[in-house]
Amino acid sequence: MSTSPKQPSEAEAPGAADAGPDAPWFEPGRVPEQRPGKAGGKRDRNRQERTLGLCAAALGEFLERGVERVTVDEITKAAGVAKGSFYRYFEDKGQVVDALFAPLRKEMEQAFSECAGALARAGSSAELSAAYQALAMRLGQAALREPRLVKLYLQECRGPAEGARLPIRQLRDSITAAAVALTEVAHRQHLLRDLPPKITAFAVVGAVESLLIAFFEGEDLGSPTDAAQALVRMVLEGVGQR
Amino acid sequence: MSTSPKQPSEAEAPGAADAGPDAPWFEPGRVPEQRPGKAGGKRDRNRQERTLGLCAAALGEFLERGVERVTVDEITKAAGVAKGSFYRYFEDKGQVVDALFAPLRKEMEQAFSECAGALARAGSSAELSAAYQALAMRLGQAALREPRLVKLYLQECRGPAEGARLPIRQLRDSITAAAVALTEVAHRQHLLRDLPPKITAFAVVGAVESLLIAFFEGEDLGSPTDAAQALVRMVLEGVGQR
DNA sequence: TAATATCATGACTTTTCAGTCATGATATTA
DNA sequence: TAATATCATGACTGAAAAGTCATGATATTA
Structure with a gap:
């Protein structure tokens, strides 16, 4: 913990950041509660990238085949990510x-x-x-x-x-x-x-x-x-x- | 086969009958091709009842939970019919x-x-x-x-x-x-x-x-x-x- | 750099559902 | 009524999808 420059308890919502011009147009459902690394660090960026990639991939699949028919496997495959990673960031399809x-x-x-x-x-x-x-x-x-x-x-x-x-x-x-x-x-x-x-x-x-x-x-x-x-x-x- | 009074080959569509005032508002997808018994016999009526019951049950379930989410098991359960019977009258959910x-x-x-x-x-x-x-x-x-x-x-x-x-x-x-x-x-x-x-x-x-x-x-x-x-x-x- | 905790992976287990089929029941016909 | 073919049943099989977890990889921190 030490004297890190930010108080993790009341930082802004993880994915929303400050709604700049190209802030992501969605908010990750559940980034793991404990998230080490400073706000702009590599870990943080990775998390961002993963959730964004998963959401984007899911959106594409949803449009093509309908929310109900799309499987988690399809989403992760489209996102180029392992299935386990999906469940790290989302509880289920609904949360996406x-x-x-x-x-x-x-x-x-x-x-x-x-x-x-x-x-x-x-x-x-x-x-x-x-x-x-x-x-x-x-x-x-x-x-x-x-x-x-x-x-x-x-x-x-x-x-x-x-x-x-x-x-x-x-x-x-x-x-x-x-x-x-x-x-x-x-x-x-x-x-x-x-x-x-x-x-x-x-x-x-x-x-x-x-x-x-x-x-x-x-x-x-x-x-x-x-x-x-x-x-x-x-x-x-x-x-x-x- | 014998000299049955009707030619099974070009009888009217099985479920539609003559569109009387309460003719069924749907047509069974596939009544088994060979259907014994005279047109108004018990077998015929049973078939009618089954398809109609299945369609009605399916409609109800579809409305409640959406076509994609409804399973064949749910339909048959709602219709009070065994699963096998479903597949006697329909090839799959889509045909319903x-x-x-x-x-x-x-x-x-x-x-x-x-x-x-x-x-x-x-x-x-x-x-x-x-x-x-x-x-x-x-x-x-x-x-x-x-x-x-x-x-x-x-x-x-x-x-x-x-x-x-x-x-x-x-x-x-x-x-x-x-x-x-x-x-x-x-x-x-x-x-x-x-x-x-x-x-x-x-x-x-x-x-x-x-x-x-x-x-x-x-x-x-x-x-x-x-x-x-x-x-x-x-x-x-x-x-x-x- | 070493120690440590999180992260990514995909094989694995579990669950759910589609579709089949042997069996006994029922209607029809001779 | 007896013989026969269709019909109804639900347990069973296999496939597909959900969700888990041991393992090795990676970022962070001291």
């Missing part, structure tokens, strides 16, 4: 999914709650719109940071909340709840036509998801910019107040 | 999924193709609208016949086209293709606003799916009639020509 989605979930929940706060403080309809736009920006950026994660989410989010898919379903529940809540605010503020806000919320979320999937599956939707514009037009004219 | 969706797929494909025909023959925009409405009716009725099948479809249709999920993905591809094709016709006929028809199609399909899921998951969307009406309003005003 957890690690993959943790940062996205955190970012989204923060974005939602900040948007809700802005809406509560807003005095004019211009301020309301600005809050929604800011939210859309943040979500878009979060999605763009690791698009394959979004694809995995879309692919798995409807399955039963069982086993490894659990964290994905939780993310979906949180997105659904936020969409409904935000829509209800908009509705109360008469930003929306007089349609049931829940229905509006689900319809819009569904439309966005469907277009994203089409995009990911290589459908030719024209330029992303044009597609996004078309979507916005549809939504505004379909559900927005005249 | 096949059997579950076969009639729905058939009905949908027929509905799509007839709608396409009606559109081709249509001379006025009123006739065009009528064709779309007829399609919507048929699809709605097909869905209402076995709603849990629709739920299973929604739950599984986004997963990778692997293993037992294959037939579900095929159904999705056919739905997607039809939606795009029909929307393109509508677009050419200036029934739709000048938005890319593909984008319109995906958005609408996505919105419908999302609302269906919300409904199945017990969200309170008000009365189904009102919800449907709200959806139609949104779609018409969001994508329809003014």
Whole structure:
């Protein structure tokens, strides 16, 4: 132990570091509790590399064959790592999914709650719109940071909340709840036509998801910019107040 | 063989019978080729019962735990039948999924193709609208016949086209293709606003799916009639020509 | 550099599941 | 009713996947 420069007990979360521009987009589920070596030492870097490699490999396999069908052996083989190493860093497949989605979930929940706060403080309809736009920006950026994660989410989010898919379903529940809540605010503020806000919320979320999937599956939707514009037009004219 | 009153070679499909009001909503994948006993005899009824029971049990399990996670043992246990019996009627889990969706797929494909025909023959925009409405009716009725099948479809249709999920993905591809094709016709006929028809199609399909899921998951969307009406309003005003 | 603790490895054990088959039960037919 | 073929059963086999662990390798620390 000695007088090491850092207190291991309350260091920042192992994989997240300080969220720099290319901080890993996931958090290792369980780096062994006792981790010797200084923060930037070789051991530390090795651990980083292993967890990152495993997560990346797992993401690829998940996308190709579905979370349920992928085995730990496949993940380790794709990562070029022995099976035992997998179990050093993760308890099971589910924890990898957890690690993959943790940062996205955190970012989204923060974005939602900040948007809700802005809406509560807003005095004019211009301020309301600005809050929604800011939210859309943040979500878009979060999605763009690791698009394959979004694809995995879309692919798995409807399955039963069982086993490894659990964290994905939780993310979906949180997105659904936020969409409904935000829509209800908009509705109360008469930003929306007089349609049931829940229905509006689900319809819009569904439309966005469907277009994203089409995009990911290589459908030719024209330029992303044009597609996004078309979507916005549809939504505004379909559900927005005249 | 003797002079049995029926020619076994070209009898109607084993499970479908004549599609009466409560004809089974699936087709057994493989009733053993040689099947003794007259068409309505005890043996025949037993076979019917077994396949139907297995399909129903499988559907329940699939909904609860997802197609991939469900094992043959679980299905047979839920159906109250020995494992060996399963393999008498189905080659594997995938064939059960096949059997579950076969009639729905058939009905949908027929509905799509007839709608396409009606559109081709249509001379006025009123006739065009009528064709779309007829399609919507048929699809709605097909869905209402076995709603849990629709739920299973929604739950599984986004997963990778692997293993037992294959037939579900095929159904999705056919739905997607039809939606795009029909929307393109509508677009050419200036029934739709000048938005890319593909984008319109995906958005609408996505919105419908999302609302269906919300409904199945017990969200309170008000009365189904009102919800449907709200959806139609949104779609018409969001994508329809003014 | 030597001592020590963590780390990586893949063979091994255990568990789970798919698919088979000998056996007794049941419907059909002569 | 007797003879016969199909049918239902669940114990069994083999394969696949999960999860473990003794061993040698590597980084850290004194």
